[in-house]
Amino acid sequence: MKIQSIAIGMALIAGLTSLGHAQTTADSTRSGLTKPTEKKYQAKAPKTQPFGAAAFGPSKQTTVRWLGFAGFLVNSRGTTLMVDPVLEGFDMPVLIDMPISPKEVPHLDAVLITHGDNDHYSVSTTKGLAPVTRAFHSTLYVDSLMKNIGLPSFGHGIGDQFSVGPVRVMVTPADHAWQNAYPGTSQRLFKPEDCAGFWMETPDGTIWAPGDSRLIEDHHLTRPTPDALFFDFSDSEWHFGLQNAVKIANAYPNTPLLLCHWGSVDAPDFTPFNGDPKQLAKLIINPGRIHVLAPGEPFTLKPVKKSK
Numbered sequence: 076m077k078i079q080s081i082a083i084g085m086a087l088i089a090g091l092t093s094l095g096h097a098q099t100t101a102d103s104t105r106s107g108l109t110k111p112t113e114k115k116y117q118a119k120a121p122k123t124q125p126f127g128a129a130a131f132g133p134s135k136q137t138t139v140r141w142l143g144f145a146g147f148l149v150n151s152r153g154t155t156l157m158v159d160p161v162l163e164g165f166d167m168p169v170l171i172d173m174p175i176s177p178k179e180v181p182h183l184d185a186v187l188i189t190h191g192d193n194d195h196y197s198v199s200t201t202k203g204l205a206p207v208t209r210a211f212h213s214t215l216y217v218d219s220l221m222k223n224i225g226l227p228s229f230g231h232g233i234g235d236q237f238s239v240g241p242v243r244v245m246v247t248p249a250d251h252a253w254q255n256a257y258p259g260t261s262q263r264l265f266k267p268e269d270c271a272g273f274w275m276e277t278p279d280g281t282i283w284a285p286g287d288s289r290l291i292e293d294h295h296l297t298r299p300t301p302d303a304l305f306f307d308f309s310d311s312e313w314h315f316g317l318q319n320a321v322k323i324a325n326a327y328p329n330t331p332l333l334l335c336h337w338g339s340v341d342a343p344d345f346t347p348f349n350g351d352p353k354q355l356a357k358l359i360i361n362p363g364r365i366h367v368l369a370p371g372e373p374f375t376l377k378p379v380k381k382s383k
């Protein structure tokens with residue numbers, strides 16, 4: 076989610092910051108010293124592990140790297156795709172160093188975009204990747220935005236399938252049309268199918284990128300067991316929310332959780348960006364499967380024990 080919600084979040088941050096500042100000022104008046112405003116706690120990602128062209132080369136396995144934000148690079152036996160890459164140009168302060176810049180990317184078979192919010196669809200990043208990317212895939216709405224800037228893009232409905240090399244991709248539903256709740260955000264009425272997730276079957280196992288969404292019980296809790304889950308545990312009303320994220324995690328108790336949508340944007344009071352892996356670990360079955368990856372750190376996909 077973005078724009079108005081972030082504006083609301085930032086107003087909240089500004090309010091809280093000014094409150095904290097007033098208290099600091101009162102303290103410093105008493106002591107006669109000027110104290111710096113104390114920054115609120117926010118969980119931060121481990122130090123970035125930069126990578127280069129070798130991550131895009133031939134491979135006998137499927138490797139996943141978190142890119143920061145909700146972005147991932149998948150290299151499945153030499154076929155490469157990125158999901159929701161934001162590698163430059165974000166409009167808020169960030170907490171991480173990017174593991175790679177668009178101009179360092181040698182080749183991508185595809186870029187997959189779950190929805191149009193700018194923490195997922197980065198115009199700057201996609202333009203930067205365009206010269207080396209064979210195809211961009213998203214919803215019909217985001218496809219129209221990408222076509223407007225000349226990208227070789229394809230739009231899909233929910234349930235559609237397409238292939239990227241050996242990776243079979245199915246477009247899964249999401250519930251994230253937050254704009255409609257804030258009159259004035261957009262002239263447009265946003266539709267549920269403007270946002271999506273991706274179910275990616277690779278030769279080495281299945282990866283699920285559910286995208287930003289509120290919980291859809293008869294979808295998110297009823298999939299076959301994936302072998303890796305791009306896991307957004309943001310405690311936001313427009314996302315799963317922490318408790319519902321736990322329900323999803325526990326519906327697939329052996330699935331590795333590759334954390335995302337946390338630790339990247341400097342926004343300690345804004346719930347879509349301020350998730351804390353330590354809270355998550357206390358709540359889920361089998362917390363050892365939480366992968367607090369550093370941006371750029373490789374994760375090797377392996378089939379997990381299926382419970383259903």
Ligand SMILES: [Zn+2]
Nearest residue numbers: 076192194287
């Ligand atoms: Zn988001």
